[in-house]
Amino acid sequence: MKTKIAGIGKYLPKRVVTNQELTTYMDTTNEWIIERTGIEERRYAEKHKETTTTMAAAAARIAIERAGITPEDIDFIIFATLSPDYYFPGCGVLLQRELGLTKTEIGALDIRNQCTGFVYGLSVADQFIKTGMYKNILLVGSEMHSMGLDFSDEGRAVTVIFGDGAGAVVLQPTTKENQGILNTVLHSDGTHAEELAMINPGSHGGYHLGTEKFGYPDPSIPGGVFVTQKMVDDNMLTPNMTGQLVFKNAVVKFPEVIKEGLAKAGLEKEAIDLLVPHQANLRISQFVQKVMGLPDEKVVNNIQKYGNTTAASIPIALCEAFEDGRINEGDLVCLAAFGSGFTWGSVLVRW
């Protein structure tokens, strides 16, 4: 028994935010953003109306319909995000409620692996399906970054990259020989955990290994306090990223983990019909494409339109490729991600 992607959906908020619009908030230029990231525009969710959960629900409804089932058939939910509606509970139960599935009392699992969240989620779902525990798993990646970005000059290197959106898949068992997930590969290395992170608010209380660089330990923070006035005053409630370190690690780990998956499956890189990399930065994806020696038509890039949507980027890109008719039955599709943690991983799936 293997796991197949039975249905896929995506949701992008309507509001388009161009690079030009960002120049009205911060000291940046359209040219800088395009040259360094390839991004031309991104989407922002509608405040007071849309959340990470509502976007996930919109993508999920499409995936469920395309799988030819009803929401009531879903027997497990996996939700990957770094921008949850609440600190707790996670979005899994909120999505369950949003889809009207509270009566079925199915389990809901939240994944916190940032850019690699969807790949980790697929791997977990694959194990549940292969053991026969579940038959219709709903896996979503959804992000509402626009709520947590720093629109001052200080935050420009991070803020210009990220966008909002959601993607979802329904996973089912298959016994077809030439179909389903061949393998998943997961890795992590916490050495640089704080180099791409949102440290506050948090329960570290100002005393945590790795936070020295960010002005800790801070004796003015009393232990056990989650958010302080200083964090608000000093603009410490937004993400930070050491961009070049992330970039350097990403261009090594992406090809490494793709090759690891191929080797595990006994396949060569020529066997890949479509590579769907996490949309981190167009320059990273182009580098990976070059190292892997793949032609343009075998690599999906849509970061130009949506920016980096973290856990949502792979399902959005995969869905768009599917809708554009770029995936045929039996095709070997490779998904790969790298990001905060650092965490990275890959999935090989026969469509």
Ligand code: UT7
């Ligand atoms: O999903 C994983 C998430 N993250 C990533 O994948 C990020 C990986 N890293 C990157 O994508 C790149 O490192 C960035 C796009 C974030 C930054 O590009 P870079 O080429 O590494 O630039 P840099 O950080 O070295 O900064 C170069 C210059 C600096 O100015 P000075 O010191 O040379 O005068 C920055 O202050 O660019 C400046 N800069 C900007 N200028 C205009 C940084 N952000 C901006 C901006 N607009 N938005």
